[in-house]
Amino acid sequence: DTEVTQTPKHLVMGMTNKKSLKCEQHMGHRAMYWYKQKAKKPPELMFVYSYEKLSINESVPSRFSPECPNSSLLNLHLHALQPEDSALYLCASRLPGQGATNYGYTFGSGTRLTVV
């Protein structure tokens, strides 16, 4: 299995809703990432988990709450979002470490989130 699977593919939620995005990989990658991508813009890093521990939080608002329950699964919990949070949310994974052969990110297809 060489894929990063993200569910759902599309999500519409109200500003008072609570929802979660899910990301799963079975490649043995121990670094997992959440990126946010607005239309016609490059992806922006939100969070990094390394060996199931949060290692980078790019000053993301607390209405986004990441969780890494195990080495294969990454969640992004959403609560009280704003319309400007509508975007494509991408998950990625890679083998951590300094070796060049390990330095390959695999991206999922993303969840298209619309906040109404």
Place this chain on the structure above:
Amino acid sequence: AQSVTQPDIHITVSEGASLELRCNYSYGATPYLFWYVQSPGQGLQLLLKYFSGDTLVQGIKGFEAEFKRSQSSFNLRKPSVHWSDAAEYFCAVGKAAGNKLTFGGGTRVLVKP
């Protein structure tokens, strides 16, 4: 801090013609460089990557890229484009010992019949 610049926001090319996308990076040491392609509404697919060694890198879908340290560039090329190459292309740089991947602004490629 590392940064990536893609000078061309849009490029239109005729099917069968050659394509070159420019990428300039700013980084203090030898960077890890990547090119990704993104079709509308899709995730990112890795085309190729450069870490060290031969400065001409071959990738998937007939793409290649050349690393030029003196120009801080990593330009992507394809000799003959197909209509399916219409997409957004992102150049990215990563640190050798870090977790962050920094993307350029992207270049949108349109292919004319």
